[in-house]
Amino acid sequence: MLTRALALSAGLTGAAGVSQFPEYSQQYIQRLGGAVDELSRFMEEFDADAARLDMSRSAALVDLAQGGQMGAARADTMVRTIERHERFSRDLEQMQDLGPFSRARYATRFTDGELAGRVWENYKPAMPVTFEGVIFAVIGFLSGLALFSALIYLLRLPFTLFRRTSDA
Numbered sequence: 001m002l003t004r005a006l007a008l009s010a011g012l013t014g015a016a017g018v019s020q021f022p023e024y025s026q027q028y029i030q031r032l033g034g035a036v037d038e039l040s041r042f043m044e045e046f047d048a049d050a051a052r053l054d055m056s057r058s059a060a061l062v063d064l065a066q067g068g069q070m071g072a073a074r075a076d077t078m079v080r081t082i083e084r085h086e087r088f089s090r091d092l093e094q095m096q097d098l099g100p101f102s103r104a105r106y107a108t109r110f111t112d113g114e115l116a117g118r119v120w121e122n123y124k125p126a127m128p129v130t131f132e133g134v135i136f137a138v139i140g141f142l143s144g145l146a147l148f149s150a151l152i153y154l155l156r157l158p159f160t161l162f163r164r165t166s167d168a
Contacts, residue, residue: 010145013144028110
């Protein structure tokens with residue numbers, strides 16, 4: 001009886017957790033879009049400054065790096081910003097028109113710690129009432145149930161093996 005209650009609890013916990021993915025992924029993509037917009041604006045300003053000095057972006061970065069310690073530090077920061085912009089742009093391009101089921105295939109792209117942290121700061125879990133939310137809840141329920149069943153099996157295994165060897 002206790003095992004069934006614990007199994008049900010594990011399933012419901014899985015359902016509650018996994019059912020939040022569609023909304024979380026949508027909010028992540030919205031933040032990602034905002035980050036891409038802001039980084040694009042920043043990149044355009046940097047490129048415009050370089051163009052006013054008849055420089056390419058890479059030439060401007062070299063010139064900036066030669067400007068003492070602050071210039072070198074700023075050039076390194078700028079290189080990381082350019083790389084982040086490119087990564088975010090690729091992620092957004094691949095995910096923005098996808099539905100929640102397709103986004104689940106790209107869940108590994110929800111990895112930017114700063115962006116994910118900001119999503120979690122404002123995220124409020126809710127009862128999933130959309131079709132996608134219900135499907136994710138079912139998947140979560142079954143996953144929680146399977147994990148609990150596997151755990152119980154592993155916990156019982158030594159006793160089962162011991163009983164078999166003592167009966168023989």
